[in-house]
Amino acid sequence: MHVLVIGGGISGLSAAHQLLADGARVTVLEADTRLGGKLHAGSVAGTAAVDLGAESMLARRPEAVGLARAVGLGDALQPPAVAGGALWTRGQVRPMPKGHVMGVPGDPATLGEVLSPDGLARIAEDARLPRTEVGDDVAVGAYVAERLGREVVDRLVEPLLGGVYAGDAYQISMRAAVPQLFEAARDERSLLAGVRALQERAAAAQEAVGSPQSPVFMGIEGGIGRLPMAVAAACAAAGADIRLSTPVRKLRRGPDAAWTAVTDHETLTADAVVLALPAPSAARLLTAEVPAAAGELERIExxxxxxxxxxxxxxxxxxxxxxxxxxxxxxxxxxxxxxxxxxxxxxxxxxxxxxxxxxxxxxxxxxxxxxxxxxxxxxxxxxxxxxxxxxxxxxxxxxxxxxxxxxxxxQYPVGHLDRVARIEAAVGAVPGLALAGAAFEGVGIPACVASGRRAAGRVLPGTTGTTLARAGEKSERE
Missing domain, CATH: 3.90.660.20 (Protoporphyrinogen oxidase, mitochondrial; domain 2)
Known part of the structure; x- marks a missing residue:
């Protein structure tokens, strides 16, 4: 079976890696002059290697660190040398309060340096407020502000969410971006109690394992940008045909169920296609064959x-x-x-x-x-x-x-996961087609790796891709 993977970022390369392991013949088409997408290593001052995109990956999800080990980078994995970030707030750089879930505290006593007395007093109202229903989804900032006050959002939640999504906490979906907090909001009357319950469950799980707490994040010596290069090398060694500077202009499915991709120089045919592109680019290629999915993809900001x-x-x-x-x-x-x-x-x-x-x-x-x-x-x-x-x-x-x-x-606004479900339903109705990438169920590297594997499993039913993709699904999303 021949599969075209359109897009050579970490999602597409993960799909290709999985497809090759499952016996497919794979061609990867990348429009840029390099692979890796937002994972890109470079240098500064002549000799110093640096990451020019993402610099770390969540280590408590297994997909990304597992992939790094599978392609020979296990010995290069390194946790951060120092722990603890900080906030530049209220005139100085202050230690990040401990014991929070994406900035939402479990213990207000840790916030004295970060919040004003008025902000701390507002948090105390959480226990007295009536339950706030979250329905099918709610914006993180709107919900937290209603429970704990805007200062918690503006001083804690916004900078943390902004670091992940470069977005607006008052627009970002809690169900999509912080699913564990969404579950706590549904289960508990008090938000503080919900965060404490999450922390207690995490501590109990760690105690049950009986080992020292593992690093939350992991980097790679020489830069995270080495990861896509190593995956590509492994794919090439397994027989993948990887082509750079090859944008796909049109994508069509023929009456014989074969797919045709038109580039600037040739027309390629395949049994299946994995689209691992940003949403606008995927929408352009799907307008003719899956217009319902294309319309939803166009709306992703x-x-x-x-x-x-x-x-x-x-x-x-x-x-x-x-x-x-x-x-x-x-x-x-x-x-x-x-x-x-x-x-x-x-x-x-x-x-x-x-x-x-x-x-x-x-x-x-x-x-x-x-x-x-x-x-x-x-x-x-x-x-x-x-x-x-x-x-x-x-x-x-x-x-x-x-x-x-x-x-x-x-961006993952309120209702994002419902949009993703509609996209997947439309694409799922077309045999031999799957989507992968950061636009769907997580922007972090492990989520993108899982997305690529899941796409591989969808175009090769009965193989291991779907099982591997689901391995970290109950872990927190990046």
Whole structure:
């Protein structure tokens, strides 16, 4: 059986890897000049390897770390060298409160440095409020603000959700983005009680395992951007035909059930197709064959963002705050939304050039696309200005690199999972077709790997792809 995988990001490559394991013949078509999508490793200051996209993956879901081990990167897996992030809020960088679920606290006593007295007093009303029904779905920010007040949302939930989705907490679906919190909201009268119940169940599960707590996140020495390259190499070794700079212009299904993909240079035929593309691109290819799915895909919005990577002489940076970096609540009115102290966070970054200190900042949320229109020098200066205000850093970088991710992160508004169900129903009615990617059931790397495997299982019924994809389904989504 010949399967076309259209899209060479980690979702498409995961689908190809699974399809090959299940005996299919695979051709991967990627429009860009490189593979990997949002996973991209580069270098700064001539020698320092850095991630220019995602830099870590959730380790408590098995799919991504399992894939890394399967393609020979097991020895390169590394947890962060330091634990604990921070918030730049109310005038200074403060430790991130412990014991929260995506910023929603279980114990208000941990929030004294982050919230005002009025904000803390508002949280205390949760136990006295009548139950808030969540129905089929609800926006995270709207629900948490009703229970605990807007300050919890603006100072805690927004920066954490923004780090994952670059979105608006008052629009993001709790059922899609924080499903464990949605379940707690349905089961418990008090939100604080629900968060504590989640924490107690997690602690009990860890105790039952009887082993030290495993890392929450994992990176790869040399950068997460190595992962898609290793998967592609494994696919090529297994016989996959991988073609770069090959955009698909048309996709058709013939009366004999064969699929035809038209590129700029040729027409290819196959028994099945996995579309692992951003939603707008998938919609364009499905307009003729699956118009109902195309219409829903067109409605999925994306946020754009920029990453600014900065390299300093370590001797000139002074003492940075402890920890891996900090998040910035939007209400602070700053340009950057986060900063990662890469040299602190990853042992391999610190080791490759001890004379350098590498940091990165991110800018841009949904609706802030104008930020990306600024030139590189201006984005660097905006980052340096905010870093100086937050940490006192006054040094000038010896090198900088700006990476723009246009349409980088799909948004999960209220009703997103219902939209996904409609898309899957329409696509599922067409034999030999499956979708994969971050637009559906999780934007993190493990979710994308699972998505690719699940798509492989759908076009090759009875194989292992679906089972593997479901392995981490009850874990939290990234």
């Amino acid at each position: 994306y946020a754009s963002m920029a990453l600014v990577t900065l390299a300093f002489r370590r001797a000139e940076t002074g003492e940075l705050p402890a920890g891996s970096g900090f998040l910035v609540p939007p209400v602070e009115g700053r340009s950057i939304k986060a900063s990662t102290f890469s040299t602190h966070k990853w042992g391999w970054v610190a080791a490759q050039d001890p004379s350098l200190c590498v940091l990165r900042t991110s800018l841009g949320r949904i609706g802030e696309e104008a930020v990306l229109a600024r030139d590189d020098a201006e984005l660097v200066e905006l980052s340096l200005r905010d870093l100086h205000a937050a940490t006192g850093l006054a040094a000038r970088p010896v090198d900088s690199l700006v990476t723009r991710w246009y349409g980088g992160l799909p």
